[in-house]
């Protein structure tokens with residue numbers, strides 16, 4: 222590895238923002254480089270950018286949950302003002318089965334046949350001169366169906382449940398030791414089922430995509446998490462050379478896993494091809510609830526057996542999640558139990574239940590978020606049963622290597638998080654007995670949970686041009702989905718080039734910049750930073766020749782494919798500890814979170830401002846998951862009963878107290894940047910910390926999310 226040595230960040234407290242010059246950008250707070258453009262409205266999002274001759278597409282979604290399209294009455298709609306076309310399964314361009322992140326994905330094969338796999342499936346796209354005309358026509362379009370019976374009811378004992386095949390994204394089941402014998406020999410046993418509902422991403426910016434053909438190339442301006450992934454998908458679907466597709470996505474107003482690709486994007490390309498005009502399709506908030514993915518419901522059984530001193534003899538975690546009949550998606554909730562605690566015997570199983578619903582998808586900390594709710598709640602129950610402090614119990618069961626894989630950890634500093642968190646939260650003052658603290662009508666309690674998330678790295682390419690004016694232009698197909706990635710990468714590049722951040726121009730989110738992993742899996746910044754650093758090394762070698770820089774500049778490129786692939790196998794994870802204090806009104810069932818503290822071990826922190834924002838954002842999601850979020854599927858229609866922001870409540874300002882997030886030193890050189898992605902870990906463990914605090918306040922366990930008022934009032938029995 223030839224990366225230049227970068228300064229090690231040891232930031233645990235913020236200092237005032239400083240203008241940096243030279244080689245100390247990483248680790249210092251820095252406002253977003255595009256912040257001014259965003260607050261002045263100068264920054265344009267995919268739905269805002271004007272194009273000459275732009276036509277507007279509006280989606281028509283199925284109103285039945287399963288069946289076949291019998292007829293689409295296009296005549297009256299085509300006669301409406303401004304209408305240019307109605308695309309449907311009988312006239313739409315044919316697609317070649319595309320490849321998604323999890324293999325061939327039938328949900329990309331839109332308007333190809335008369336099958337309706339779920340309610341809300343796109344059955345037509347109406348294109349018109351204005352979006353108002355397109356909407357009016359789409360709403361007037363009459364589609365009739367031959368309806369078939371549907372099944373949308375998720376249950377752990379559903380007869381269709383099956384074990385998914387192991388793959389890159391689905392971990393193998395684990396059976397090690399004799400779980401039953403160890404449970405039988407245990408002094409304390411926890412055996413409970415935990416459930417989580419469907420949850421929806423709801424990025425502030427709804428999905429939008431514009432497609433046009435320009436000089437024989439397909440150009441797409443989209444709101445996505447990775448321009449390359451989208452370009453590759455479109456090239457495959459429309460049978461194009463990779464070089465004939467260009468996808469850009471400069472500013473993205475949130476994604477959280479929902480912006481890998483969307484039906485609107487594929488249909489915009491179809492319409493642009495048929496009409497030979499630029500076409501944009503923007504989703505409404507209700508449509509966002511229809512087909513861009515969601516976190517599937519889970520039912521998780523956790524069995525823990527321990528000696529009287531709290532040492533785990535057995536850990537069993539069976540996680541069942543909702544999937545779709547159209548496309549398998551596995552919520553890998555067992556990631557948490559695979560990584561967190563050592564036990565003599567281990568049984569880990571994954572199952573899915575396919576239903577007539579849209580394909581679920583990645584949602585912030587997929588698997589980790591629901592898995593941590595179940596496992597970290599069960600650990601709290603074991604602490605109660607063994608009379609051990611929840612932190613001591615966890616420390617007692619720290620594994621030497623990753624429990625499921627047997628691989629060494631690249632670093633594991635979770636104990637430092639427990640200790641720092643306990644100190645700052647005042648954990649030592651806690652009376653372990655539940656229901657002992659009151660504040661007027663409020664019953665008070667505190668709880669904690671561990672956090673973890675994989676901190677991977679993937680190949681990327683980057684180029685850096687030394688310009689004749691002394692500045693540097695970095696090009697990488699990274700995505701800044703609102704995280705601050707563009708700013709972090711500017712800091713990385715400045716240090717790698719040993720110049721000030723003002724001398725660096727960061728160009729991202731353009732598939733023409735070459736392959737790069739997308740903003741997902743908490744792997745983006747780590748992966749891109751490595752490629753940028755390598756490009757800086759390559760550039761410095763070129764510049765060392767001392768020649769004057771020509772007008773077109775001097776460019777060096779890097780590709781980290783071999784570096785990333787050539788490493789030994791380790792389990793690389795970020796860790797953390799979350800603490801919550803709640804107040805429960807036992808007469809109304811209302812739960813208020815009074816404070817939350819999260820302490821994390823997330824490698825080298827590039828930008829304390831944006832890092833803290835990511836962690837606090839994640840913790841806010843944890844609060845929201847604990848108390849509010851629940852997609853309710855209507856069994857009669859097969860659709861969501863609350864698929865809009867009036868019915869689907871997520872935590873708003875009035876729900877969220879002061880949330881503190883900080884980190885401990887976590888040196889790790891498994892990847893040369895020392896970075897562990899932190900976009901997702903903030904949500905992991907948050908819901909369990911709150912549920913454990915609710916138990917501490919009331920003496921009643923809450924094993925089903927969200928912790929609704931009725932669940933508090935019915936003493937925690939399952940009312941789902």
Ligand code: MOS
Nearest residue numbers: 478584585741742
């Ligand atoms: Mo994220 S859920 O890894 O896109």
